[in-house]
Amino acid sequence: MSAVLRNNVRLLGPENAAAPAIVFAHGFGCDQNMWRFVAPRFAGQHRVVLFDHVGAGGSDLKAFDPQRYSTLGGYADDLLELLHELDLHGVVFVGHSVAAMMGLLAANAEPDRFSGLVLVGPSPRYIDDEGYYGGFSANEIDELLESLDSNYLGWSSAMAPVIMGNADRPELGEELTNSFCRTDPAIARQFAEVTFRSDNRADLGKVSVPTLILQCSEDVIAPREVGAYCNANIPGSTLVVLDATGHCPNLSAPEETFAAISGFLRTG
Template structure:
C-alpha cells in the first residue's frame, strides 16, 4: 500500500464519479465528518484522511520543520490527491483546512473542481481595519495554557468553540478529540493556525468556493467571513443558522443541505 495512504490514515468509500475530499480542522480528525458523510456516500466517492500528527496518522513522521507553517499541511493534501490520482476534487475543509485547501488549489488548480469552506478565516488575529476575532495576547495566553495544563485548555476551549450548550454531549466529544492528540504537536498546530495570514493569497485563488459562515461563531466572526467573500474571486457566501464553529457536528442537516445545493 502507498506509504502516504498509511501515513495519513486515508479511507475511501462511497460510489460516484465525483470525489469529495474532507479535510478536518485543528484539534480534530476524520472522525468528525461522520455526521455528514452518509448523506454523500451514494452519489460521490468520499476520501477521508488525518493530517500527520492528528488522529490515527503516523505520528513518527511528524517534524516541526515540515509543519511549522501551513505548507506542511498543504503538502499532506496534495500527497493524498497524488497517491489516489484524484482529479476534479471537491475539497471540503473545516476551519483552518479551508485555507489549506485553498492554498493546495493555488499550487495545483488543475486537480480541483471546487472548494467548500466551513467556518473559514483568512486570518484569526485582528489587524488594522481587519476583524479576525483574536488579539495577539489572547492567542499567546491560549498557547501558554496548552503548555501548562493541556487538559484544562481542552475543557476551557471546547464549550466556547462548540457554542451549543444545549448539546453537552457534543462539547464533551470535542474536548475528547482535543485531549487525545499529542500535546506538543497540538500546540504547534495551534500556533501555525492562529498566526497564519492568508489574505495576500486570496487574489491568487481561481477555484470556485462556497463560504459557510456560522451565525454565532466564537472563533470566526461574521466580519472575517465577509472579508473572505469580498476578496476571494468566484466565492459564494452562505450565512448559516447554525451556531458555533462545528456545524458539521452540531447542525449536520443544515450543513449537508448547503453543500448539496452548491454542488448541484
C-alpha cells in the same frame, strides 16, 4: 511512506463515480470522525475521501516533522500528495476551520486537481490587524498559547465547549473536549501556534476555482466579519450564513451543512 497510510485515508463510495470525488478535511484538535454525520451521505454518487492530518487521529505520529509542519503549507503538501497517490483530479475539497486554508493553498498550487472548495468556518487570519477584524488581539493569542503550554488538558476542558457553542447540548462540547485530549500535547501546541499565527489573506485573491464559504451565524473562532472578508476577497465566491451556531456545524447541524454542500454541488 505512502500518503494513504500516513494520513489514515478512508475511502467511501463508488471507485469510478461519474460525479467528482469529495475530500473532507478536519480542523484543529479533531480527526476525520468529525465528518461522520455528513461525509457518508455523499457516498451514494461520489467517491468520498476522509483522512487525518499528521499528528491527529489514526495518522502515523512518527511522520510528524516539526519543520515540515511549521506552516500550513506542509499540510497543503500532504493533501496534494494524497490526490496524486489516489490519482484524483477535479475534486471538491471540504475543509473545516484551519483546514479550509490548507485546501485553499493546495488549490492555488495545483488548480487542476480541484473543481471546487467548500470552506467551513474559514479564517485567513485570526489576529486583528489594521483595517482587519480577525476576532482576537495579539495578546489574546499569546495568552491562549501560554495556557496550552501550562495545562493542555485543562485548556481543552475549558475551551472546547466555548469553541463548540450550543451550550444547551453539552454532549457536543464533551465530544470536542475528548477529541482535543486524545491529541499529543506537543503536536497540538505546534499546530495551535501555526493555526493562530497564520496569515493567508494574500492567498485569497489567487483562488481560481468555484468556492462556497459556510459561515455560522454565531462563531467565536471565525466571526461573521471574517466570513464576509473571505467572500469579498475570494473571486466569485458564494457566502452562505447558516442558522447553526458555534464553530462545528458538521457536528451541531449536519443536516444544514449537508444541504448547503449539496446545493453547491448542484450549481457549481
